[in-house]
Amino acid sequence: MSEGYRIAVVGATGQVGTLMLTLLRERGFPASEIVAFASERSLGRELEGDLVVRGLSEESIQGFDLALFSAGGATSGEWAPKFAEAGATVIDNSSRWRMQEDVPLVVSEVNPEALQGHHGIIANPNCSTMQMVVALKPLHDEAKIERLVICTYQAVSGTGRRAVDELLDQSHALLHDREIAPPSEYAHQIAFNALPQAGSFAAGEDHTDEERKLMNETRKILGDPSIRISATCVRVPVVTGHSEAVNVQTREALSPERARELLRRAPGVSVVDDPDAALYPLAIDAAGKDEVYVGRIRRDPGHDRALDMWIVADNLRKGAATNAIQLAELLHARGLLGAARAPSPA
Numbered sequence: 001m002s003e004g005y006r007i008a009v010v011g012a013t014g015q016v017g018t019l020m021l022t023l024l025r026e027r028g029f030p031a032s033e034i035v036a037f038a039s040e041r042s043l044g045r046e047l048e049g050d051l052v053v054r055g056l057s058e059e060s061i062q063g064f065d066l067a068l069f070s071a072g073g074a075t076s077g078e079w080a081p082k083f084a085e086a087g088a089t090v091i092d093n094s095s096r097w098r099m100q101e102d103v104p105l106v107v108s109e110v111n112p113e114a115l116q117g118h119h120g121i122i123a124n125p126n127c128s129t130m131q132m133v134v135a136l137k138p139l140h141d142e143a144k145i146e147r148l149v150i151c152t153y154q155a156v157s158g159t160g161r162r163a164v165d166e167l168l169d170q171s172h173a174l175l176h177d178r179e180i181a182p183p184s185e186y187a188h189q190i191a192f193n194a195l196p197q198a199g200s201f202a203a204g205e206d207h208t209d210e211e212r213k214l215m216n217e218t219r220k221i222l223g224d225p226s227i228r229i230s231a232t233c234v235r236v237p238v239v240t241g242h243s244e245a246v247n248v249q250t251r252e253a254l255s256p257e258r259a260r261e262l263l264r265r266a267p268g269v270s271v272v273d274d275p276d277a278a279l280y281p282l283a284i285d286a287a288g289k290d291e292v293y294v295g296r297i298r299r300d301p302g303h304d305r306a307l308d309m310w311i312v313a314d315n316l317r318k319g320a321a322t323n324a325i326q327l328a329e330l331l332h333a334r335g336l337l338g339a340a341r342a343p344s345p346a
């Protein structure tokens with residue numbers, strides 16, 4: 001391999017990890033070596049690019065400049081600090097570190113300045129938060145968001161690879177008049193259904209953890225704890241691409257025309273908004289793309305200072321892997337990776 005950073009990809013066999021490996025190659029990120037890590041189950045497995053899966057140990061995690069994590073909260077909780085202590089900058093896809101005060105929660109187009117002064121771990125937001133804040137940022141800058149009412153329609157790939165298999169297996173069985181196996185990834189059948197539970201309910205909680213993430217992470221990224229937010233997160237039988245109906249109430253007046261104009265100029269956003277021609281963002285069109293698509297921008301007839309809109313993006317790309325690689329690119333461009341963080345020689 002060429003000159004560059006030594007990079008660990010933890011969770012390299014998963015949906016997000018696989019995509020991060022592809023994006024590192026496709027975007028030509030400077031890597032001298034990429035090492036794939038996953039669970040004990042995958043040890044020795046060969047991955048594309050001549051990579052062989054290794055296990056996490058005190059010895060195997062030494063000497064990295066960058067560690068890209070997508071292996072769930074428990075693995076991040078245990079291993080991200082160890083990678084950081086060993087000199088790597090960690091970009092973590094799990095929810096484990098997102099709300100910790102000294103951990104920046106960063107979307108490349110929205111708050112890149114938060115990367116400065118990180119302490120070794122940087123958090124990548126939840127997928128439904130990520131795509132929404134990319135679209136909300138220019139509106140917030142212009143007219144200050146006061147309140148959001150959100151309903152999401154989230155794809156099963158957001159739950160993990162096993163959930164995709166469950167949707168496909170159930171759909172296949174039902175189309176062939178066969179009984180489905182008892183669901184294991186969700187509380188109910190997901191095929192041909194809509195579940196008003198994305199995520200899980202903690203004891204005594206009437207919102208799911210996914211809904212709480214959407215509320216708390218949005219306020220942290222936009223840097224405005226005063227934004228009032230109501231969210232319902234729904235799981236739908238879509239493989240890839242989260243859709244969101246968002247009602248945006250602003251402090252200053254904001255017309256749909258002005259919102260469209262701001263969004264057309266916003267980085268990472270593509271406006272698809274011609275309802276007469278049945279043109280609006282669709283999950284199947286967003287799948288495989290890195291942008292956030294916005295359409296159905298219209299005035300809320302129930303409020304003078306509110307707009308409704310429909311926001312769609314690929315939850316595995318901009319919602320996870322693409323943003324992680326974009327953050328790595330920003331760290332590289334700003335000299336915040338590797339040698340910049342390496343301990344000074346004794």
Ligand SMILES: NC(=O)c1ccc[n+]([C@@H]2O[C@H](COP(=O)([O-])OP(=O)(O)OC[C@H]3O[C@@H](n4cnc5c(N)ncnc54)[C@H](OP(=O)(O)O)[C@@H]3O)[C@@H](O)[C@H]2O)c1
Pocket residue numbers: 010011012013014015016017037038039040041042056069070071072073075093094095125126127157158159160161162315316319320
């Ligand atoms: N899917 C999304 O849309 C999305 C969006 C944003 C964030 N995320 C987050 O990204 C993470 C991964 O999601 P995913 O959809 O890629 O899940 P996934 O397809 O189920 O993959 C999970 C990955 O984690 C690895 N892993 C599990 N336990 C491990 C352990 N003890 N030690 C080391 N590696 C372990 C798995 O390895 P094996 O193959 O060996 O089991 C696999 O590589 C999660 O934290 C998720 O919340 C996902």
